[in-house]
Amino acid sequence: MTVGIVGLGLIGGSLAKAYKRDSSITVLGANRTAATVEFAMLDGAIDGELTADDLRDCDLVLIALYPQAAMDYMTAHAEDFSKTGIVMDCAGVKREICDFGFALAKEHGFTYVGGHPMAGTQFSGFKYARANLYDRAPMVIVPPTFDDPDLLQRVKDLLKPAGFGRISVTTAQDHDEMIAFTSQMCHVVSNGYIKSPTAARHKGFSAGSYKDLTRVAWLNPDMWSELILENRDNMLAEMDAFIASMQAYRDAIDANDFDALRALLQEGKERKEQIDG
16 A cells, blocks of 8 residues: 655644554655655655655545645646545545535546544644554544445545544534534633633642643644634634523623522533533
């Protein structure tokens, strides 16, 4: 198997390292900065640089770039992709890029599948990449059609060496609705919470709750701005619901209403139990 990785940051670098755990797999990488490609080769994460000619021999091409950069790359190399391989992006939003990718693939005769590896850290860059990042992690895929079991099995087989624990198949619309709640809102809430003036004096008073809530406040602002704005309709719906919920808590506290506050807290506790057990 030959795998091409476009973008050797945390996501792409970790994918490269994951596939290289199998010595029979050839991994080729491309990156905006040549120094990162050279370092990845020295590190053993890739076997060589991914060129346009190499794309024709790749069984799988994983494009780990921001959405617009991923679309630009697919446009530039639409005629270079293998007609028998799979091209998959790894962007955190799916509607725009999937609409674009499906149309481009149909026009140029290659197979494109939307993808989103559900793993990461608050850090970015190849130096933070690790081979086990995706072990047992979920992977979400958005196929061009839902009546082609052979294609789905091919994708699952090609992704298996990366170590994913569960592969979910969904639509781009459903993906973006869910990701607004499970990921993008978490980053915005964390990023907003840490702006409290009290935060500067937290040392000696903070433990697990503080660490859990603030971990993803340390983020890549360029990437998250692009992802959130591409998903702004779903994000606005989630934010409106959250703001309304916070207002209810504030009203109960402002009124010194023990019963109302306790009811809100009990409701949230029961909701967590219903959802996660």
